[in-house]
Amino acid sequence: MTIRVLVVDDDATAQDILTRLLDRLGYEVASAGNGVQALDKIHQGFFHCVLIDYNLKDIKGSDLALQIRTLNPSSKLICLSGEIITDPVFDLALLKPVRMVDLKKAIDDLCFS
Numbered sequence: 001m002t003i004r005v006l007v008v009d010d011d012a013t014a015q016d017i018l019t020r021l022l023d024r025l026g027y028e029v030a031s032a033g034n035g036v037q038a039l040d041k042i043h044q045g046f047f048h049c050v051l052i053d054y055n056l057k058d059i060k061g062s063d064l065a066l067q068i069r070t071l072n073p074s075s076k077l078i079c080l081s082g083e084i085i086t087d088p089v090f091d092l093a094l095l096k097p098v099r100m101v102d103l104k105k106a107i108d109d110l111c112f113s
Contacts, residue, residue, distance in 0.1 A: 035059035
C-alpha cells in the first residue's frame, strides 16, 4: 500500500523540501500552501496522513485539523511546529526542524498501526 501524504505549510521552502524528501522515501505526496488549498485537496481525495504547520497564516493548524478530522476521520494528523503543541486534535506533534528518519517512523507507525 502506498501511503498518501498531504503537506500543509505556508513556508514555500519548507513545503518544497518536505514534499521532495517524502517523495524520495516512497510516499505519494501532495502539498498545500494554506488551509483553503488543503481542504480543496482533501475534497479531491483521501490522504492517509496530513502534516500540518501549526502557524498557518490563514487558519490555526488545530482549526484546520478539526475540519479535516470531520471530513476524513481516519486520516492521521501530524502537527509540525517550532513550539511544543499538545492539542489533542492531532495524532502526533513533532518539533521543527524534524529529522526525516523521525518523520518517516511517525508516518509509518501511525498509518500501519
